[in-house]
Amino acid sequence: MLMRKRWLTKADTRLLIAVILLSLVAYVMIKISAGYASAEKQAVVEVSGKIVRQFDVAEDTATRMTIWGKTRPTTIEVQKGRMRVLEAFCPDQLCVKQGWISGPGQSIVCVPNELVIYFQDNDDSGLDGITR
Amino acid sequence: MKKRYSTLLVVMGIVAVLLLVGYPLFTQRAxxxxxxxxxxxxxxxVSISTYGTDTALLRExxxxxxxxxxxxxxxxxxFATVAPERATGEPHNPDKANASNKEQAPGSEGRDRHNVDLDTVPTGESAVARINAMAGIKPVRVDKDVFTxxxxxxxxxxxxxxAFDVTIGPVMDLWGFGQERKQVPAPEELQAALSLVDSKDMILDEESQSVFLKKKGMSLDLGAVAKGYAVEKAAQILEKAGVKQAIINAGGNIRVLGKKxxxxxxVGIQDPRNPEALIGILSLTDESAVTSGDYQRVKEIDGKSYHHIISPLTGYPAEENISVTVVTPDSGRADLLSTALxxxxPQxxxxxxxxxxxxxxFLVTDDKKIFYTSGLEGKIELTPGEEYAYAKKMAD
Incomplete structure (x- = not known):
């Protein structure tokens, strides 16, 4: 009886609770941050192989932005979790004609401007590429 | 006693927290x-994505x-520019000057150690542009890759x-893909250009590794071959360097090394009529997938659209199929075959x-029927939209 009482003093108990709480907090924080990251999509804009813009896209994100490609500006529109090239100054207009993209792995490439936009894949279950 | 136990508890606590926080990070890194x-x-x-434990090796x-x-x-x-005609020989061969002189003055007696008069490609110049410039004039000795x-x-x-012809250059020029030209070629123009299209008039001499286009005005267009071949060479280089897992994606021309x-x-197959959708998902190991589609490069002329896969038999864009995907180990072959098929x-x-x-x-016809070969069974997850129908599957 006596031994037992000395084995877990008040301080010990407090410490034990603190440790357990800390672990729980850490665990929950990791879960939340992971969940948070995959709940939203990340859109990435690259010019000449370098990332120039990176932003979260939620269902209600609606924006337009003009980005300078290698030679000319390109206007990108984001709406309802999708994005497209709205306007580009290139002869073929292939990037504009491609229309909307919405999922990870999808991308729009504008070759004359060396500009690429795509959605980042947040979890590993997605596609590694698309043949087209 | 009390002190020892609480120390133990503190240590255990710290270890537990470290494990919880550090484990996911640690395993991913290692x-x-x-x-x-x-x-x-x-x-x-083009994107080359490599995986391994040695970042320096991957980067190199x-x-x-x-x-x-x-x-x-x-x-x-x-479309590269070419330097004036020149003759065969080592770069510092004194005979070279004589041989060139001979070219400028065909009547004069020039020395030529080779019986066949060959042109060579100057360093850094395009072999294909060179062969085209020498069409009807003389054969051009080329490097092994171009010859292959x-x-x-x-x-x-x-x-x-x-149905597939690499000498389609004159016809492609009339359509002017990649250029500003916005006119449908006149039938007479097309006929004239088509008369210059015939791979039988492309003479490949294995011994001298030379290429000769017999008729003046003939030209090669390697648009259906070069990208896939380059991807395949890149894959071989990665492999030789010790990379075991990689994916190369050159605008939808895909080659994978190993497994992920x-x-x-x-690897998804693009739905040819809906850029947001996939028509199937392939599982690939050590192989390549390349797609030719009528939606890839399109030109609009007077409200009608024309795609870039031109038939060397008719001179017009082929209209039987809208998408053909080929899966095979060699990416060069996959690229060429996707266009050829x-x-x-379809049959x-x-x-x-x-x-x-x-x-x-994996083939989709103009009337949205899907054909695929039996070997894809178990390798493909089919995800077509409702408008597509399956044609009879191929038996073995």
Whole structure:
């Protein structure tokens, strides 16, 4: 009886609770941050192989932005979790004609401007590429 | 006693927290590193993504792979400018000057150690542009890669009974893809250009490794071959450098090395009529998938759209199929075959592809019927929209 009482003093108990709480907090924080990251999509804009813009896209994100490609500006529109090239100054207009993209792995490439936009894949279950 | 136990508890607590927080980070770091390089090459966006434990090795291998792709791009660029005609010989061969003189004055007696008069490609110049410039004049000695590509192209010219032809240059020029030109070529113009299209008039001499286009005005267009070949060479370089897991994506021309963490790589096939959708998902290991589609490069002329896969038999865009995907280990072959099969009738295409070992095909016809070869069974997850229908599956 006596031994037992000395084995877990008040301080010990407090410490034990603190440790357990800390672990729980850490665990929950990791879960939340992971969940948070995959709940939203990340859109990435690259010019000449370098990332120039990176932003979260939620269902209600609606924006337009003009980005300078290698030679000319390109206007990108984001709406309802999708994005497209709205306007580009290139002869073929292939990037504009491609229309909307919405999922990870999808991308729009504008070759004359060396500009690429795509959605980042947040979890590993997605596609590694698309043949087209 | 009390002190020892609380110390123990503190240590245990710290270890527990470290494990919880650190474990996911630690395992990810120790297992796989990813190194990705991206470049614009051959009119497209190329990404090489490598996986392994040694980042320095991955980076160096990727650099070398891009270097090789740039080399192939340079060799096959048919719009490159070419220097004036020159003769065969070592770069510092004194005979060279004599031989050149001979060219300028055909009547004079020039010395030539070779019986055949050959042109060579100056360093850094496009071999294809050179061959085209020398059409009807003289054969051009080319490097091994260009020769191999043309041999493969000629082989498929025969196998497809002319449906695929690498000498389609004059016709492609009339349509002017990649250029500003916005006119449908006149039928007479097309007929004239078509009379210059025939791979039988492309003479490949194995011994001297030279290429000769017999008629003046003939020209090669390696648009259906070069990209895939370059991707294949890049894959070989990665492999040689010790990379075991990688995916190369050159504008939808895909080649994978090994598997991605025990699982095959997942590669979607673009729905030809809906850019947001996939029509199937392939599982690939150590192989390539390339698609030819009528939606890839399109020109609008007077409200009608024309795509870039032109039939060497008619001179007009082929209209039987809207998308053909080929899965085979060699990416050069996959690239060439996807175009060649696109140009054929679906049934003919199926018949041909079933003869080629280790080669599978997924084809969508103009009336939205899907054909695919039996070897894709178990390798593909089909996800077509409602408008598509399955044609009779191929039996073995």
């Amino acid at each position: 297992i796989l590193q990813n190194y990705t390089g991206e470049e614009f090459l051959m009119d497209t966006f 291998a990727t650099r070398q792979a891009f270097q090789e792709m740039r080399r192939i791009a340079e060799l096959t660029d048919r 590509m043309l041999q493969m192209a000629q082989e498929y010219h025969q196998l497809t009974q002319g 963490e025990e699982q095959p790589w997942k 696109f140009l054929m009738e 003919q295409a199926l018949a041909l592809v079933e003869q080629i070992p280790d080669t599978e095909m």
